[in-house]
Amino acid sequence: MLVGYMRVSKADGSQTTDLQRDALLAAGVEPDALYEDKASGKKDDRPQLAACLKAIRAGDTLLVWKLDRLGRDLRHLVNIVHDLTERGIGLKVLTGQGAAIDTTTASGKLVFGIFAALAEYERELISERTTAGLAAARARGRKGGRPFKMTPAKVRLAAASMGQPGTNVSDLCKELGITRQTLYRHVSPTGELRDDGHKILDRR
Structure with missing residues (x-):
């Protein structure tokens, strides 16, 4: 079964999901298998995405118009796809920079593996910068954490x-x-x- 997810950033009517809907329907998604949110990509509260991820089953494939419709950021996206993969669910991106991603195919899995590696690299860089910053602060007689309110x-x-x-x-x-x-x-x-x-x- 194909399941589609759509999102626009504004709920004031200035943006619509018509283009995404048409693309998903053309790709074979049934109208009753479409989920739609109207919320910023940075917001945690996306009830229809949560409902979509809960309803989708092993053997299904989740389709999105563009990659940025799904994840808040790269790490969030990697976590979502990792969860889908563990549950035996595929992901397919129809257009944009992530159009090569189709985790139901070998080449698509390879492309997403590169994304996952980049996310891991980003996490390691952040960790290294944090550790180096704390070490530099300690070398100057300061400790990490919030500054003391009392002097x-x-x-x-x-x-x-x-x-x-x-x-x-x-x-x-x-x-x-x-x-x-x-x-x-x-x-x-x-x-x-x-x-x-x-x-x-x-x-x-």
Whole structure:
């Protein structure tokens, strides 16, 4: 059985799926086997794609007009096709740069294998850049992750202020740009430094 999926980026009527529909019908997809979404390619919420992938069965072939109608990005596309392949479902792209992809044929599988290799290469590059960036930061005395909300100056001001009986905790937190939870994690209600407060001062 042939199943078709269509998508346009805008739901305001300025874009239609007529061209995609005609191409899919001409390729042999029955009208009741067509699924259509009106959503940006970057959106996770594409209910008709989810319904299509759930309904399609082993031995079926999923047809799309162009490759960019299906995946949000290369990795998302590779994951979808990997899942389809594991379930014994084929993918065929009718036109555009992915028109050589037809995972029901040997040559089509080879083309998609190249796409999958590129996606894996992209993942490795991102991982390498992240690792190198963290190493460079550590070499300069910085650690990865979110920057600390508390600084040595803020810790000292918090300790001094909390030691004063007339201090308004809400006003102090607003001035320091922190939450009460963060404040009390570093300084006690009487202005004594706690472990996290000592760690901030020891980082100098």
